[in-house]
Amino acid sequence: MTADDELRILLVEDNSGDARLIEEMLRETSVPLSSIERGSDGGADDAGTETVDLHRVDRLETALEELTETAVDVVLLDLGLPDSSGLETLTTVLEHSATVPIVVLTGLSDERVGVRAVQQGAQAYLVKDEISSELLTRSLRHALERHHRETQLTALSTVSRELMSMTSFDDIAERAVVAAAESLDFPVAMVCRYDTDHGELRPLAATDRAESLLLAEDSTGDGDEGSPRLSSACAEVVGRAFATNRVVVDSDGETDPASGDDEFPLASRIVFPLATHGVFLLGSATSPSIPSPGVDYAKILATNTQAAFERLEREQRLQEREAELESQTESLERLNEINAMIRDVVQGVVHATTRSEIEQAVCDRLVDADSFRFAWIGVHDALTRTLTPRARAGVEDGFLESVTITTDESQTGRGPVGTAVRTRDLQVVDDAMRDLSHPPWREETRKRGYRSIASIPLVYAETLYGVLTIYADRPGIFTDRVQAVLSELGETIAHAINAVESKKALISDRVVELKFQVRDADLAFLELTDALECEFAFESVVPRTDDRLRVFFSTCGASVDDVVAFAGGSLAIDDLTLVAEREDDCVFECTLREPNVVSFCLEQGVTVQTLTAENGAGHLTVELSSDADVRGFAERFQTMYPESSLVASREDERSVQTRQAFQTTLEDLLTDRQGEVLRTAFFSGYFESPRASSGRDVAATLDITQPTFNHHLRAALRKLLTLLYVE
Numbered sequence: 247m248t249a250d251d252e253l254r255i256l257l258v259e260d261n262s263g264d265a266r267l268i269e270e271m272l273r274e275t276s277v278p279l280s281s282i283e284r285g286s287d288g289g290a291d292d293a294g295t296e297t298v299d300l301h302r303v304d305r306l307e308t309a310l311e312e313l314t315e316t317a318v319d320v321v322l323l324d325l326g327l328p329d330s331s332g333l334e335t336l337t338t339v340l341e342h343s344a345t346v347p348i349v350v351l352t353g354l355s356d357e358r359v360g361v362r363a364v365q366q367g368a369q370a371y372l373v374k375d376e377i378s379s380e381l382l383t384r385s386l387r388h389a390l391e392r393h394h395r396e397t398q399l400t401a402l403s404t405v406s407r408e409l410m411s412m413t414s415f416d417d418i419a420e421r422a423v424v425a426a427a428e429s430l431d432f433p434v435a436m437v438c439r440y441d442t443d444h445g446e447l448r449p450l451a452a453t454d455r456a457e458s459l460l461l462a463e464d465s466t467g468d469g470d471e472g473s474p475r476l477s478s479a480c481a482e483v484v485g486r487a488f489a490t491n492r493v494v495v496d497s498d499g500e501t502d503p504a505s506g507d508d509e510f511p512l513a514s515r516i517v518f519p520l521a522t523h524g525v526f527l528l529g530s531a532t533s534p535s536i537p538s539p540g541v542d543y544a545k546i547l548a549t550n551t552q553a554a555f556e557r558l559e560r561e562q563r564l565q566e567r568e569a570e571l572e573s574q575t576e577s578l579e580r581l582n583e584i585n586a587m588i589r590d591v592v593q594g595v596v597h598a599t600t601r602s603e604i605e606q607a608v609c610d611r612l613v614d615a616d617s618f619r620f621a622w623i624g625v626h627d628a629l630t631r632t633l634t635p636r637a638r639a640g641v642e643d644g645f646l647e648s649v650t651i652t653t654d655e656s657q658t659g660r661g662p663v664g665t666a667v668r669t670r671d672l673q674v675v676d677d678a679m680r681d682l683s684h685p686p687w688r689e690e691t692r693k694r695g696y697r698s699i700a701s702i703p704l705v706y707a708e709t710l711y712g713v714l715t716i717y718a719d720r721p722g723i724f725t726d727r728v729q730a731v732l733s734e735l736g737e738t739i740a741h742a743i744n745a746v747e748s749k750k751a752l753i754s755d756r757v758v759e760l761k762f763q764v765r766d767a768d769l770a771f772l773e774l775t776d777a778l779e780c781e782f783a784f785e786s787v788v789p790r791t792d793d794r795l796r797v798f799f800s801t802c803g804a805s806v807d808d809v810v811a812f813a814g815g816s817l818a819i820d821d822l823t824l825v826a827e828r829e830d831d832c833v834f835e836c837t838l839r840e841p842n843v844v845s846f847c848l849e850q851g852v853t854v855q856t857l858t859a860e861n862g863a864g865h866l867t868v869e870l871s872s873d874a875d876v877r878g879f880a881e882r883f884q885t886m887y888p889e890s891s892l893v894a895s896r897e898d899e900r901s902v903q904t905r906q907a908f909q910t911t912l913e914d915l916l917t918d919r920q921g922e923v924l925r926t927a928f929f930s931g932y933f934e935s936p937r938a939s940s941g942r943d944v945a946a947t948l949d950i951t952q953p954t955f956n957h958h959l960r961a962a963l964r965k966l967l968t969l970l971y972v973e
Contacts, residue, residue: 253298255386256312257322258339259351260304264374268322271379272298306330306338313343320390323368324351325359333363340367347393349385369393398543401429405547409554415439418558419451422526422551427453430543432528434512436460437551438476438484439524447484447524449474459511459531479510484525487517493545496529497536516541518548523555580617581727587615588735595742604742605637605712612716613640619695620717622646626653626667626710628881633663633713640717641694648690657684662701666713672733675699677721691717700724702732706740707849708841709882714739747874748851756872759855760880761894764864766887769843770818771799776862777812780804784857785833786971787844795838795845802831809834818842846886850879866890872897912969920962923948927959 255272259265301316303309306329312318321343325335339348350371352360360371369389372382405425412418419437426435436452449461460480476484487494494517514536515529526548529536536544594607605623612621620640624633631654635646652659653667660683662673675681676698678691691699696717704711714736718724724732766772771782780803788796801809806824809832813822818839825833838844847854847868855867870876880892913921926948931938939947945955 254317254319255298255300255322256309256316256318256320257300257302258304258306258309258327259302259322259324260327261324264324264351265302268377268382269300269302271377271382272300274379304328306335309339310342313339313346318343318346320386320393321346321348322351322386323348325363326353333359333366336363336366336368345397347389349389395539395543398429398539401425402543402546402550405429406550409550410557412554413558415555415558416450418551418554422547422554423451423453423456425547426526426528426544430528430540430547432530432540432544434459434515434527434529434531436527437520437524438488438527440488440522447476447481447488449476450524455531456527460527480527483510483515484517484527487519488525491519491521493518495536495541497534497541516544518545518552520548520552520555523552523559526551577725577727580723581725581731583615583617584728584731587611588731590614591735592738595739598742599746601743601746602636604739604746606639608714608739609637609639617718617720617723618716619719620645621714623704623712623714624651624663625712625875625878628885631659633667636712643694645690645694645696649687660684661687662699663713663715666701666703667710670703670705670710672703672729672736673701674724674729676724680721695719697721698723700729700732702736704736704740704743706737706744707846708886709740709744709850711740711743744849744851747871756897756899758870758872758874758876758895758897760868760870760876760892762866762868762883762890763893764843764859764866764887764890765862766889767862769864769887770816770838771857771859772862772864773816774801774804774809774812775859775864778804778808779861780809782857782859782864783831784844784854787848787854789848790837794840795842795848796835797838797844798825798833798835800831800833804832806832841886843887846883850882852879908969912966915965915969916962920958920965923955923958924962924966927955 257265257268259268301312303312304327306327309321309323313321321339323336323339325332327335330338336348336350339346344367347369348367350360350363350368351374352363352371353374360368360373363371369392370385372385402425405421408421409418412421419439422437423435426432432453434453434456436456437450438447439450440446441448449457452460457474460477462475462477475481483494494515496512497514497516512529512531513534515527516536518526518528520526528544591608591611594611595604598604598607609621609623612618618640620638620642622635622638622642624635626633631652633651633653638646650658651661651663653664658664659668662675666673678696678699679688682688682691682699691697694717696719698718698721700716700718702714702716704714716732764772767776771784774780775782778801780801783800783802785798785800787798790796806827810822810824813819813836820837820839822834822836825835827833843857843866844854851870851874853869855869857866858864870879876895884890884892916924923944927933927939927944930944930947932941932944941955941959942952945952948955
């Protein structure tokens with residue numbers, strides 16, 4: 247409708263008499279020409295109070311000019327004009343002004359044409375000879391209303407398509423509010439979305455009138471500066487609809503009995519819950535009624551808004567899922583790449599024969615991976631709390647000389663390397679520029695493109711053999727899965743270093759002998775001598791198939807029963823058995839639980855030569871290869887057993903006995919008969935499995951009885967094994 251509530255009608259009629267008749271009917275009418283509520287809360291609008299501005303033209307050409315230049319609410323169109331006739335007249339007007347409702351005027355003989363005119367787009371048709379004042383005004387009113395509803399439906403269809411293509415909740419809410427105000431004539435419209443963080447409904451979009459009426463004066467939320475909040479009355483109304491998931495309609499003075507709010511600032515309102523997303527509120531501050539079609543169209547708009555929210559939420563979840571899958575795929579690809587690299591590293595470690603070769607092979611193969619720029623291995627000096635690089639590979643550019651890395655609690659010791667030494671756990675820096683605490687480190691890593699860091703302690707059997715540190719060219723590369731793989735790699739490297747160190751100790755010609763005084767009260771053999779006031783001597787050790795140690799030891803000055811009773815109450819000794827009870831001492835066999843001093847030495851490639859104890863104090867003598875890390879072993883031993891002290895150290899030449907010398911020594915130990923029995927039994931196949939000759943067969947060959955054969959054979963074997971394991 248035009249401004250000032252004026253209904254402007256364009257009458258296109260060439261017959262002056264018919265035109266005057268229509269003018270008189272409009273002046274006489276008592277029926278409201280319009281019941282359409284307009285989108286304004288400026289004052290109290292009552293339907294039907296508008297004035298009529300009737301403008302008449304008698305030609306189609308003039309009518310089209312009028313429609314172009316002037317805002318017209320409805321057209322009364324005679325199909326028989328001087329310059330056009332029949333349905334072509336209607337078609338021309340519709341093509342020119344499709345948004346203006348048209349009521350066709352037709353003669354009695356043209357009634358069929360009128361019906362066809364409605365089918366082609368006219369809102370109604372009137373037969374001139376049957377027109378009355380009430381019929382005319384009612385037809386105009388219905389034409390206006392039908393056209394208005396059609397326009398609203400068309401607008402809703404357009405809005406629905408737009409909503410389904412939007413990519414943000416804010417845009418959807420804003421478009422829905424604009425449609426409610428401009429297309430459905432609701433001056434108050436607001437979309438609220440549920441804020442899961444704060445547990446309340448927050449306005450997402452609103453008309454100016456809604457903001458002035460429904461928002462709190464202090465419109466900022468707790469801890470959310472600038473975010474608008476609802477007034478308490480509005481929050482109560484929309485919150486109830488949201489919680490109950492029920493549409494609330496307050497119209498025509500009939501207030502929802504559940505609202506309980508007589509001070510709510512709207513004269514009429516509809517509140518639509520949008521499932522779990524929020525609510526859509528529409529209404530008016532001045533008009534107490536909402537026409538039934540208005541409720542229906544508002545429901546369509548609210549339903550489309552909810553569908554758009556749900557569609558966008560599904561798309562966002564799908565995008566998040568796709569991003570997660572893409573990230574997982576990338577992570578798996580990277581993990582596969584790292585696993586392949588780790589296999590290559592392990593192959594290099596397996597084929598290395600020295601510790602230096604192992605360490606260099608690890609670094610070389612790690613930097614072959616695309617993402618790893620630099621890798622190095624350093625050994626820890628417990629006295630100076632520093633690390634000495636032993637191997638390095640990749641893009642270094644003097645990095646290790648440019649930075650200071652320690653293992654103490656100072657600032658230079660709080661990086662990943664120092665922390666890995668102290669904790670014996672893998673340490674990761676996901677983003678070097680963000681997470682490194684020491685500014686010089688950040689600067690030097692930035693220069694070389696190091697974006698993330700992993701430091702892996704090389705630990706085997708509680709012994710730290712060094713720290714492997716890897717620098718990557720992108721942040722976040724060391725995921726949990728990659729860290730698990732690198733931890734296993736660290737254990738593998740440490741085990742390999744231990745193996746070559748142990749082998750070197752066994753085959754080296756020159757050895758270092760260390761003597762320790764041990765006073766740690768929790769060691770089982772020291773407790774034994776202190777409790778029973780006896781002497782203890784380590785005899786030998788035999789590894790079991792379950793990786794535990796079978797230890798043989800002798801005691802002097804304590805009864806067998808007392809030793810057995812002590813072992814029964816000790817947490818360190820299992821399966822004690824008396825082997826031999828001699829005149830001066832007793833020999834026992836037992837299994838030692840971990841950890842224990844013998845296994846600690848053996849796991850580091852160190853041979854236990856002697857271990858004796860008396861009155862709670864012990865002496866341990868061990869033997870290492872001369873090129874082993876003697877200082878490192880001594881430090882580790884004293885760390886493990888803090889009450890111990892190194893009392894002597896000397897380097898010596900290990901005597902190497904030739905095969906001929908060994909045979910000569912054995913022959914000197916054996917009697918002639920023992921030597922004859924041993925050689926005859928061996929070459930007769932007595933020791934084969936199955937035996938080629940039995941004891942009786944060999945005894946017959948030697949012309950002795952079988953008991954005599956058994957006696958000489960056991961004596962010979964004992965001397966052979968004593969020479970092999972003891973001498």
